[in-house]
Structure formats: structure tokens, C-alpha cells
Amino acid sequence: MRLKKGPPDFVLFIITLTLIGIGLVMVFSSSAVTSSIRYGDAYYYFKRQLIWVLIGLAALFFVMKLNFTRLRSMAVPIMVIALIALILVITPAGTEVKGSQRWLGIGPITFSPSELMKLAIVLFLAKSMENNINDMQSFKEGVLPYLLIVALVCGLIMVQPDLGTAVAIAGTVFFMMLVAGAKTSHLTGLMLGGIAAVGAAIYFADYRTERIIAFLNPWKYASDEGFQTIQSLYALGSGGLFGMGLGRSRQKFFYLPEQHTDFIFAILGEELGFIGAFLVILLFLLFAWRGFKIAMNAPDNFSSLLAAGLTIIIVLQAAINIAVVSGALPVTGITLPFISYGGSSLLFSMMAVGLLLNISRYSAYK
Numbered sequence: 001m002r003l004k005k006g007p008p009d010f011v012l013f014i015i016t017l018t019l020i021g022i023g024l025v026m027v028f029s030s031s032a033v034t035s036s037i038r039y040g041d042a043y044y045y046f047k048r049q050l051i052w053v054l055i056g057l058a059a060l061f062f063v064m065k066l067n068f069t070r071l072r073s074m075a076v077p078i079m080v081i082a083l084i085a086l087i088l089v090i091t092p093a094g095t096e097v098k099g100s101q102r103w104l105g106i107g108p109i110t111f112s113p114s115e116l117m118k119l120a121i122v123l124f125l126a127k128s129m130e131n132n133i134n135d136m137q138s139f140k141e142g143v144l145p146y147l148l149i150v151a152l153v154c155g156l157i158m159v160q161p162d163l164g165t166a167v168a169i170a171g172t173v174f175f176m177m178l179v180a181g182a183k184t185s186h187l188t189g190l191m192l193g194g195i196a197a198v199g200a201a202i203y204f205a206d207y208r209t210e211r212i213i214a215f216l217n218p219w220k221y222a223s224d225e226g227f228q229t230i231q232s233l234y235a236l237g238s239g240g241l242f243g244m245g246l247g248r249s250r251q252k253f254f255y256l257p258e259q260h261t262d263f264i265f266a267i268l269g270e271e272l273g274f275i276g277a278f279l280v281i282l283l284f285l286l287f288a289w290r291g292f293k294i295a296m297n298a299p300d301n302f303s304s305l306l307a308a309g310l311t312i313i314i315v316l317q318a319a320i321n322i323a324v325v326s327g328a329l330p331v332t333g334i335t336l337p338f339i340s341y342g343g344s345s346l347l348f349s350m351m352a353v354g355l356l357l358n359i360s361r362y363s364a365y366k
Contacts, residue, residue: 008064009360012290016338016353019283020053020346022268023339029247030267031260031341045260045341052343056350063354068362071355072302075127082120085113086156102160112344114157114165119348121153121169122176122309123355129180130302136181143186146173163201163208164332168320170194172313179295179308208330215330225331231256232263232325235270236277243273260341262333265325280339281322288315294360303359310352 028046035044088104095103095110103110125146129136136142150173154166174194178187202208210225218226218233235251238244249270252259259267269277291311298304314337321336323329335342337349 005361006363007361008357009290009294012287012294012353012356012360015283015287015290016350019280019287019338020056020350022280022283023264023336023346024049024053025246026264026268026271026339027260027341029271030249030252030264032247033252033254034260048343049341049346052346055343056347059347060350060354060357063351064357064361066358068303068358071123071306071358072127075123078116078120079124082113082117083153083156085116086153089113090156090159102162110344111347112342114160114162114169115344115348117153117157118165118169118172118313119310119352119355121149122172122313122352123306125149125173125176126302126306126309129176129305130300133180133301136177137183139183139186142180143177143182143190146177147190149173158201161205162333163198164320164324164334167198167332168313168317168334171316172309175312175316176305176309180301180305211330215327218327228257228263228331229327232266233327235263235266236326239270239273239277241274243269243271243276246271262321262331262335262340263325264340265322265336268339269325284315284318287311291315291356294356297363298359299362303362307356307359310356314349314352 024046027049028043031045032042035046036042038044041047085104089102093104095105102112102114104113128146132142132145150170154170157166157169174187174190177190202212210221214221214225215229218229220226222230231251235249235256238250244250249259249267251270252267256263256266265277265280268280272279288311291307291314295304295307295311298307317334318337320329320332320334321340324332324334335345337345
């Protein structure tokens with residue numbers, strides 16, 4: 001088996017740029033009113049997001065050009081750094097925002113260690129599963145070690161607390177084990193255990209229990225826990241087929257909380273309608289197609305698992321966010337990749353794309 005180096009996946013690159021472009025437009029449109037009142041500058045959030053896009057593009061091209069053979073050697077150090085950052089964020093070194101301690105500050109810059117962990121755990125597991133590919137059928141040697149790893153990582157994230165990110169990471173690890181060849185019976189047991197763990201996390205936290213109750217009947221709690229879901233549904237419903245027009249959202253006038261971050265898809269649906277919302281969903285489906293195609297054509301098990309894991313964690317996060325915004329899942333604090341406002345999420349998502357493009361430059365042939 002030899003490696004042939006070629007051009008990166010142009011289609012994936014264009015899909016990513018299109019999503020980022022839509023994100024920049026929607027960040028400005030959804031945040032202009034808030035920015036004007038809070039900061040006296042309608043472009044405040046837009047300019048910050050644009051800076052992160054430029055940083056992200058630089059990171060994407062840097063990662064895409066990395067020596068392919070060095071990716072394995074980077075897996076353990078990056079995982080250790082991510083674990084240390086997750087521990088630091090729940091100490092006094094962490095920064096609390098709206099009741100959650102999810103941020104670390106380095107001078108004027110703050111970032112979310114859980115975003116770094118999304119990248120780190122996929123890279124680490126790809127290397128580890130490649131080394132243990134023949135043991136994946138065994139629960140003790142092939143599944144249990146990864147169960148312990150995901151329990152540690154998700155446990156640290158839950159302390160922040162951030163159930164949405166924990167679920168996204170656990171789901172990614174689950175699908176990576178599936179791709180690596182773990183037994184269906186073992187994975188079924190893990191899935192049931194994971195559902196039980198999520199249920200326990202909800203049961204022992206009053207605010208999560210309230211969210212579930214409000215999710216089942218948001219109009220009964222319209223002034224409290226159900227408020228955000230209802231306003232989101234109003235936004236999506238108002239958009240109709242073609243939308244109210246770019247910039248003409250009503251819900252962004254302080255009706256819908258987190259309108260430029262977690263619930264930006266609702267504003268997009270309101271302004272661009274079903275057509276605009278469907279376009280974004282289609283782009284993520286195309287992203288999944290190209291990502292899994294890269295995984296299937298990858299030259300070895302490591303790069304195949306890495307490409308699959310990176311694709312899964314981005315698409316799964318998008319699916320969770322869209323489901324929350326449309327009322328199909330309870331409210332969680334998870335953003336829409338490439339579109340929601342937020343530097344950490346954008347930067348590490350673009351680095352993930354850089355890794356996918358790096359892998360796509362190689363193909364296996366005889």
C-alpha cells in the first residue's frame with residue numbers, strides 16, 4: 001500500500017466556506033440590535049466573528065499542511081493539554097458566565113476547553129483505536145478503556161455544567177467505536193447505560209428537570225423555562241417558505257435570548273424561511289457526505305477513524321442544535337458549527353476541517 005499525495009477535497013472546502021459566509025451574515029443580522037444597544041456599535045459581534053474567521057482560516061491552512069505522519073505523535077500531548085484545561089476551568093482559574101464555568105482566560109482572550117477537547121479526543125481515540133483495532137471485539141480490552149476515558153472527559157464537562165457538549169462527545173466516541181468494529185451487543189449496552197446516565201444527570205439537577213418538563217409542554221411554562229423554545233418556534237413559524245427578509249427578524253428585538261449564539265438558526269429560519277433553513281441543513285448533509293467519503297478513502301485505519309470522528313462531532317453538534325431550536329430536543333447550550341457566534345467553536349471546527357482536508361490529500365491505491 002502506497003500513499004499518493006493530491007489536492008485537498010475542494011467540495012468540502014467550499015461547503016465549509018459557504019457555511020462560514022452564511023454564519024457571518026446571520027451573526028450581523030441577529031446581533032445588530034443587541035450590539036447597538038449594549039456597545040453602541042451595530043458591528044461589534046460581527047467584527048469579532050470576522051477576526052475569528054481570519055484566525056480560523058490561518059489555522060485551517062496550517063493544519064492542512066502539517067506533515068501527515070506527525071498527526072499520530074501529536075495525539076497524546078494534545079489530549080493531555082485538553083484534560084489539564086478542563087480541570088483548570090473548574091478551578092478559580094475558570095471564568096463563570098451565566099451560571100456556567102466553561103471558559104479560561106489568557107490575557108484578553110478567553111476560550112472554551114471543551115471545544116479543544118472535541119478535537120483532542122477524536123485525535124487521541126483514532127490513534128488508540130488503530131493500535132487496538134484487533135481488540136475492539138473484546139469488551140475488556142477494546143471497549144472498557146474508552147468507556148473510562150469518555151466517563152472522565154464527560155464528567156469534567158458536566159461539572160461546568162455542560163450536558164449538551166458531554167452528549168456530543170459521548171455520541172462521537174460511540175460512533176467511533178462502531179466504525180472501529182466494536183460488537184453491536186457491547187455498543188447497545190453502552191447506549192442504554194448512556195441514556196441512564198443522562199437521565200440521572202437530569203433527575204439530580206432541578207434546572208434540567210424543569211427544562212424537560214417545559215420541553216414536554218412549553219406553553220404551560222411560557223414565562224419561564226418554556227419561553228426560549230416558544231420564541232424560537234415563533235421565529236421559525238414566522239419565516240414561512242421564503243422568510244421575512246434578511247434583517248427583518250422581529251424575534252431579535254430582545255424576544256429570543258441567545259439569538260446570535262445557540263438560537264441563531266431560529267433567526268435564520270425567520271429571515272430566510274424554510275428555503276434558507278433547508279439550505280443550511282443540506283450543507284451539513286453534504287459536509288457529512290464528503291467527510292465520510294474522506295474516511296472511506298483514507299490510506300490507513302488511523303486517518304480513517306480520525307476523519308470519521310471529526311465528521312461525526314461536527315454534524316452531530318449541528319443536529320443537536322437544530323433539534324433544540326425546532327423544539328425536538330430540550331434546550332442545551334450547544335452552538336451551530338460555523339454559523340453561531342463564538343470564537344472557540346469556530347476556531348476548533350475550522351481546525352477539524354483542516355485535518356479532514358489534510359487526510360483528503362492522500363488516497364490508498366495498489
